[in-house]
Amino acid sequence: MTSAAPTKDNGKRPWQFVIRLLAKLGLSGRTLVIAAPTLWLLVFFLIPFAVVCKIALSEAVIARPPYLPLLEWTDDGRMIVTLNFANFQFLAEDTLYIAAYLSSLKIAFFSTLYALIIAYPMAYFIARSRENIRNILLMLVILPFWTSFLLRVYAWIGFLKGNGVINNFLMSTGIISDPLPMLHSEFAVYVGIVYTYLPFMILPLYTNLVKLDGAMLEAAADLGARPMTTFFTVTLPLSIPGIIAGSMLVFIPAVGEFVIPALLGGPDTLMIGRVLWDEFFSNRDWPVASAVAIAMLVVMVLPIMFLRNAQPTSESV
């Protein structure tokens, strides 16, 4: 009976003071808990998008800040709204942007596919191993995620360079005589994306596969199915939710990726995140950068919707 007299020590609790103060202002704790994060996200997440939309519709000028206002008040009190759709028209007409969007989607799609092919056997193996080994392997999957993403991408530069680890090894063993040009290519971007996002593919697959009922596999085997047949008719269909969850976690960040194409990609590796960055930092064209951002969101919504819709039907299987 340690808390026999709850009223006595109430005054000593620091939050009681805050609660009383809020009560005086007519706010309940409940209201505060809802309002505080909502307000924060409204100001720093939702309103910024309104600002992006606004600036995408304004005209670029060389000034600080480098765009013209949409609303102008004339001297006689009239308001003039200037909406400039030229930025979007520019995106549609310049083939660079369309090529960049398509190439981002292509790179993200194939990276997701490669990550799935590598991650599936790993997740399956981890899910099927004994519990103490399983925990160690899981920790090994998660560990790279806690180390700096930038430094892990950097590690690949040393690996793929002309005089890097891989080329040195291949040349010393005599397999090749000239270094392979691997860095600054689309190949390096694929390697970088698959490498970085592999844990995001393994973990949801593992979570799904570990729940797989062993009795089902035994039943299939008892009924005479060969291991391959069991895999394609039982295991794979049951793991579709895991595949979709993992694919979303890889595909979505890959589309907008900037660091990997900037460090590992070549000058001709077009990705939309990089185009937006250059538009903003090199060209200082804020309105076009904003238009690129809005178009990027629109382009991303379709594949996400597709994956989302695929989810519930597969869970009912």
Add this chain to the structure above:
Amino acid sequence: MRRSGLLKITTFVGFAFLYAPIISLIIFSFNKSRLVTVWAGFSTKWYGELFRDPQILDAAIISLKIATISASVALVFGTMAAIALTRFRRFRGRTLLTGMVTAPLVMPEVITGLSLLLLFVAMERMFGWPAGRGMLTIILAHTTFNLAFVAVVVQSRLATLDQSMEEAAQDLGATPTRVFFDITLPIISPALISGWLLAFTLSLDDLVIASFVSGPGSSTLPMVIFSKIRLGVSPDVNALATIMIGIVAVGVFITAVQLQRRPKA
């Protein structure tokens, strides 16, 4: 049997793929030569160079400050959001809050960075706050995406929590605030710690958003590393990477030991 052997090999190759670059990074941080990929003998000179580089040290301090503050603020707001979404069944703006908590998780960083910068510029013109861009704007930006990550971590813990203890306390006459601080908070504290650590790591790791919203004199560690890498591979970056990997490895090891020791609930 043959199939499981194949599985073992694929898994081994997968782990080699995950760890080989990291291991080579560590090995070549102790290389004497400036070339990061040709071994020329053991040396720790790059570590010495690293600690004499004021630019890196300043950036590291700025990054640690930003990460600590933004993770802590995000912990408070993110936990509030998680409580609101799991414990309050119906309130106005529920859909809005749900959407705003999930969206930052999938938002491309370039878009988040651009939109926050444009917001800060617009706010400065309208209210004069935040004046200029620097640590404050980076903290605000990092808190925003960290809030979402903390909310998701805490929310998943709250959703699976057995509520009978809370109900018992309430039946015995404890106020909702008291129930929260005396019962709920201690139970969810592991989730709070992992949420904070996740937020701290994400903030320490962010290059893109910080680049958009930072100002002169507030370069974070990833920004300094990025500009160094763009100029070419340099062994002191390897040394820095080794130190950071070492810290993480020790942290993960301690957590693993703690988890092993704790009796399973």
